[in-house]
Amino acid sequence: MASKAVKTVAKAVAEYQYPWKEKLAKHKNELTKGVWGYWKLGAWTPLHISGRRRARLRKEVLLAGEDWPYDPERKEMRTKMKGHKCDRIAAERRAKTAKLMEQMPEMLLAYKKRRCSKKIAFVLELFHLLKGF
Known part of the structure; x- marks a missing residue:
């Protein structure tokens, strides 16, 4: 009986090992639209996934060793110093x-x-x- 419970727990853990894959597949279409939102028919539409959940999903994907292609392009660094x-x-x-x-x-x-x-x-x-x- 105990071995059956251990097998069930091991199977559940193995299936739940990469929960970010399901989330990424679910929100993939939404993440490609931009980081903060997008313009649709002349009106600003925010993303349907919150920034907090987006950041958590990004962190999970990066910790798993995968790449995250949905970040915006970085600008050049300023050459002019402040002061x-x-x-x-x-x-x-x-x-x-x-x-x-x-x-x-x-x-x-x-x-x-x-x-x-x-x-x-x-x-x-x-x-x-x-x-x-």
């Missing part, structure tokens, strides 16, 4: 300033040459005007 802009670009500004300070002697020399050539051009123009009198 104040002045904190983010301060190092860039300091690097740019250091680079410009290295170029400063050439820039000053070019400025002096431009200024000197303008003065010479002005003096020559003035000289030609005065020569005509």
Whole structure:
């Protein structure tokens, strides 16, 4: 008698080992429509399976080692960091300033040459005007 009971329990356990397969087959059509719901004839229709039950079913399937194809596609990660802009670009500004300070002697020399050539051009123009009198 006891062996019969053990066989019955073992059979029940073996049949109930993968309850998620039945649930997945039952809700497969609903899960393909989206994670939160879907648009039907211009109206938003939520899923007929709740989020809690959907999450529990997903967890059971993943723990059994199967794949879960009903998750939405993931977006790219943000490359822009949070925080104040002045904190983010301060190092860039300091690097740019250091680079410009290295170029400063050439820039000053070019400025002096431009200024000197303008003065010479002005003096020559003035000289030609005065020569005509």
